[in-house]
Amino acid sequence: MNKLSTGEKIFRVFNYLLLFAICVVTLYPLWHVAMASISDPLIVYAKRGFYFYPAGEITLRGYKLVLDNPNIISGFLNTLFYVVVGTSISMFLTILGAYVLSRKGLYWNNLIMKIIVFTMYFHGGLIPFYLMVKNMGLLDSRWSIILPIAVNTWNLIIMRTAFAGIPESLVESAKLDGASDWRIVWVIMVPLAQATVAVIALFYAVRMWNEWFNPSIFLSSKDKYPIQLLLREILLQNDTKSMTQLSAVGQSQQESYRLLVKYCTIMVATLPILFVYPFLQRYFIQGVMIGSVKG
Numbered sequence: 001m002n003k004l005s006t007g008e009k010i011f012r013v014f015n016y017l018l019l020f021a022i023c024v025v026t027l028y029p030l031w032h033v034a035m036a037s038i039s040d041p042l043i044v045y046a047k048r049g050f051y052f053y054p055a056g057e058i059t060l061r062g063y064k065l066v067l068d069n070p071n072i073i074s075g076f077l078n079t080l081f082y083v084v085v086g087t088s089i090s091m092f093l094t095i096l097g098a099y100v101l102s103r104k105g106l107y108w109n110n111l112i113m114k115i116i117v118f119t120m121y122f123h124g125g126l127i128p129f130y131l132m133v134k135n136m137g138l139l140d141s142r143w144s145i146i147l148p149i150a151v152n153t154w155n156l157i158i159m160r161t162a163f164a165g166i167p168e169s170l171v172e173s174a175k176l177d178g179a180s181d182w183r184i185v186w187v188i189m190v191p192l193a194q195a196t197v198a199v200i201a202l203f204y205a206v207r208m209w210n211e212w213f214n215p216s217i218f219l220s221s222k223d224k225y226p227i228q229l230l231l232r233e234i235l236l237q238n239d240t241k242s243m244t245q246l247s248a249v250g251q252s253q254q255e256s257y258r259l260l261v262k263y264c265t266i267m268v269a270t271l272p273i274l275f276v277y278p279f280l281q282r283y284f285i286q287g288v289m290i291g292s293v294k295g
Contacts, residue, residue, distance in 0.1 A: 030270070037062055037263040044263070045256040062264035065257065072268065075227035078142070079209060082226055086146040086208040091201055093151050098159035099185050104168070120153045126217075133218055144218040145211060145226070152207070155200045162196035163189050202276065209273045231269045234262055 004012070032051050036044055040056025047055060066072055100106060101113065123129075129148070138144035166189060174184050190197055212228040219225060 041260040062260040079226040102163035162193040
């Protein structure tokens with residue numbers, strides 16, 4: 001076993017300290033919100049500053065108020081629809097597009113790739129985008145959140161790179177055995193590139209979970225709002241009346257529960273997507289490196 005030099009030891013210590021500091025800076029805001037969300041609402045309303053532990057008696061009343069709100073439930077169901085359906089459609093189109101673009105015999109392959117890459121740096125702008133969605137008849141429709149942004153250019157390029165790294169001999173052997181391109185994609189290409197597929201699926205799912213800007217433009221019916229757009233209204237417009245109504249907490253407690261409800265709503269909107277990461281962690285680094293090293 002090789003001994004580390006003094007310089008390597010110093011670098012390793014500095015590296016660990018830097019990574020620890022980054023972890024603290026990254027995780028503390030979530031910890032602060034989590035501790036405040038289970039604190040006494042009167043203390044939360046009166047106290048300002050950091051929360052390293054719950055203040056006062058631990059209570060889950062704020063979560064009960066949030067989950068009893070029908071808007072939050074419908075927002076969750078809408079977000080689940082956008083994530084599941086949107087991610088499925090995006091992955092389907094991205095995989096098929098990446099497979100076609102990874103084939104060496106494709107006519108005008110370089111030209112098509114240049115046109116696709118061009119869209120990463122130049123776009124028509126917000127107004128043409130809105131007019132396109134409007135002319136397609138998608139305004140105030142759930143499909144307006146899914147279809148116009150179904151394929152991400154960067155994800156398509158990463159998937160294409162992963163498919164291009166699979167030996168061509170496997171594809172040729174499958175074709176000699178009578179396999180169609182459809183079967184080659186789903187039986188050979190996708191399983192061999194499962195790390196990249198898992199990472200791209202995570203990227204799409206996180207994007208759809210956090211989507212709020214397009215819904216704020218294209219949706220006018222509140223029953224179609226995703227959870228993130230409802231969270232934005234609660235945080236920026238101080239809209240907590242539906243969760244702190246008189247029948248829920250009483251007139252004297254309404255004001256004190258407003259801040260607690262905000263903290264609880266943030267946690268409710270954040271935790272579900274965080275639970276997805278541990279299941280895909282083993283694919284994450286491998287999939288990103290495959291897409292970035294080969295080209």
